[in-house]
Amino acid sequence: MVAVTARDVPEIRARMSDWARDPGVDGAGNWFRFFVGPRPEDTAGEPAFPPLDDVGATIADTLRAQIPAAELFYVSADLTDLASHAATTLTDYRLHPEDLPAPVGLMVYEHPPVAGTASSRHDAVSLVSWGPGRGGVWVQSWGTVPDPEPPAVRVGRTLARLPRDHALSRMRKAAALNLPVPAPGNKPSSHDDAVDLGAKHILATFLRNAERAPIPPSFSPPHGYEWRGLTPMTFTDMKGWPSALTEGTSAADIDDAQIALQRTILATWLLMGQTLVQSERASAPRAARRRIERYDPALDTAVRLVDLRRARTAPTDHSDDSSTKNTREYRHSWIVRGHWRNQYYPSRGDHCPIWIADHLAGPEDKPLIGGERVNVLRR
Structure with a gap:
């Protein structure tokens, strides 16, 4: 396709x-x-x-x-x-x-x-x-x-080309047989018998549908x-x-x-x-x-x-620079995995989830936790 x-x-x-x-x-x-x-x-x-x-x-x-x-x-x-x-x-x-x-x-x-x-x-x-x-x-x-189309579509299109009374008659005869649903446990011995069982099951399945409305030609x-x-x-x-x-x-x-x-x-x-x-x-x-x-x-x-957008090295939703307010000193940098943050919006008086993309956190001049070498895949 x-x-x-x-x-x-x-x-x-x-x-x-x-x-x-x-x-x-x-x-x-x-x-x-x-x-x-x-x-x-x-x-x-x-x-x-x-x-x-x-x-x-x-x-x-x-x-x-x-x-x-x-x-x-x-x-x-x-x-x-x-x-x-x-x-x-x-x-x-x-x-x-x-x-x-x-x-x-x-x-x-x-x-x-x-x-x-x-x-x-x-x-x-x-x-x-x-x-x-x-x-x-x-x-x-x-x-x-x-693709290929399911058997139900092929059978349905065939029925739609028949006179309505003829199609309903075939479907009612199939429903009267009360056949079991095709499954591995009751699979017929030959391919032709399996196809016949499947077709009759489809006929019986759509009887109620065909009794209330004409069969759509395209199905x-x-x-x-x-x-x-x-x-x-x-x-x-x-x-x-x-x-x-x-x-x-x-x-x-x-x-x-x-x-x-x-x-x-x-x-x-x-x-x-x-x-x-x-x-x-x-x-x-x-x-x-x-x-x-x-x-x-x-x-x-x-x-x-x-x-x-192109990948960034820091999240884009921060309204202020939190690093200037935090006096804690870090010895490493680290990768923050993507996650949802529940952000409050005063305009709606409620919270809304926003996605925080993967980004590098911590001092840029400090070694990355897990090793200094990182392979970055960019789109």
Whole structure:
């Protein structure tokens, strides 16, 4: 798969906007009716969705309004790696609206920030969108469509080409067999039998979906990113992100890797507000701008590329020279590893975590603890 660059992001947004606005069977409205439905079990007790809400329709309506209006960001590989690392030590934190880089945004990571998740629904997440939702902000994660495409996508596209009654008949026959889920313990002896068992299981799995909505012809969104989940995040004290709605995953299945992804997103937002990060404006190439105009002439074609500044030998957040106030004499210098500091901001009347990058501390003319020779890797 070709790596996505910052200049690709505006056209990705244009394709997503077109999908979000499409009222047909391959648009977001029908996609969410098919895959999510009116009231998934995941939303039981979820305050963001009152009991009478049509959850799938609510998510689709939200995306239809927010994706075209989103400010675009592209997170470099270096900043992605730092956010992933910093997230491992990020403490519970009360998020403020001003911590968001934009009220409505779409952010693409140069590479997936969290790998090896326990649930395949969170693999390859590299795109995040957010905007206002009940209680605070709704954060939606998106992953690239696997290559080669999963069997479920191939079977789904085949079913979508059949007459609806014919497709439903095949799915009901498969469901009536009550076949076990394919697993190593019940693996058929031949490859053809294994393929047949897998196909019938897929047919039975999506019967309920097909009974409530037409099968989307593309099965996975045609813009190239699959919806991985929604986290209605309130501006309140957090421990990871305690709730989420994810297609195909119950609340009980939320794992440590998903929390790691959510904390990494939060760490990225916090880092983007610090001086150790720089941003520059980029724009889609001319050919892409012409294609975007055909989708919607009003869509912005600019994107902010966010990256790390050059490494410094001292932290940049000190407001005064503490060395002049400290009369203690040190016999060595030492390396301070990167860490979060809880900084108080009088303007908001609260603390906010800020990342203190690796730096050399102590007198410059004193030997470094651990030896005088240091190999420094610079970007």
